[in-house]
Amino acid sequence: MEIIKNKGLNKVTYQQCYQLSKTLPRNSKVKTHLQAWLKKHLQIQAELTELPLLSSSDIIETLFGNYKYMLERSPQADMNRSVLLIPALCGSRKEAVIDQALNKAFQVDLAHWEEKNIPYTVRKKRQEFFKHKS
Template sequence: MTGETVYPESEAVFNRAGKPVAIIKDRDATLNKGVRLWSDQQVHPVPTIDDIGHTIATSLKAQFEKLNIYKRFTALVSHGAKCLRQTELAFLMPPKLRSKGRFQSIGKLGEWAEKMLHVFAVSGNAEEGSQLAKLRKAFPHFSQSRDFIVRFASTTKIISQVMEILKNNGLDKTTYKQCFELSRKLPRNSKVKKCLQSWLKKHYIIQKNLTALPLPVSSDIIESLFGNFKHIIERSPQADMNRTVLLIPALCGKLTGTTVTQALRQASQADIEGWEKKHIPYTVRKKRHAFFNGGNSQKVGKDNTLKKHFSTA
């Protein structure tokens, strides 16, 4: 998928659903380009809103990821997590460090680390076999990272407060002032501070030009919707993007017996099959069915039958 392919798809959606007043998006380069290409074709360009969660995550990554002290700290955290897993102290394990989107939930790590500093703030030797002794063994020299942990936790705590305000209340004059004041508490040379203040100024202008109401600045709702959908399809032995995408509307809003009955009456099985053939011509299940029923499983390795059979997929 590229920006050039996102553009016509976006145009088709907006032609059917109506031109949006604004577009909330994450910082994905492909999506950014596709939206920009579409917006450039409009008489009046549509404002784009950068999702606050992804924006902050990007700034946190720029601030900390390349620091040696951060690398040592996360390595220590990972080591300690392995030591505590499936032990009596498993309840003190640090939050899991995700390989993808790590900085979107990094605030939990800062909160955990700050609490653990108090746990380790005990002078002298720990009694052999005690919980403190086991923790010190799992996280050797943890307190030596105190200065970094305090700075790291302070930053993530402020950012968590900002996101809670903006995600729950949107952006308007009141929340702009609240968040800008919070940003002043960040270190003067902080990349997170610079990014946040720049984002606030840019989007406050958008809000004033667009609406008197608070401006939605988070894509959490749509991401949560797809998260629920993924949770459902994972129950299948072959999690596949097929006609089950039609479940998504059913996960929105409040359903009543009347709306469900009406939907079932209006959408026949033939309609669903026709829609699937048009929009989802091939799925993993269909490929598997075609492969085994066509007898091609006996020809794998002998020629290019497998490649030819799925060349249109």
């Protein structure tokens, strides 16, 4: 677990873990299941990427921790819209890529996309209702 959690699964860590599994008793169900899991997931890793396959929820937990921190700065933020921040928190973005995205993302296009793809929340419905009542 420590190897896979800290380094991910690739050919090198597969070999390390497989060698460790050989130290388990011959008839061990843990050994059998571990070796099957390693083999299956090494194939998945090879099909998906050259990078190690991450096998820990730590990264996802950190991502959502950052997301929650950003939401705290704007407690009235609409959850449906603010979830669009999550991709911006993944990895590092070069300035040129950000500039290109900002120059090609027009407000009117974003508004149409949002209307089509992000359903109204209860808060949004309530605001719309009271806007017409006053």
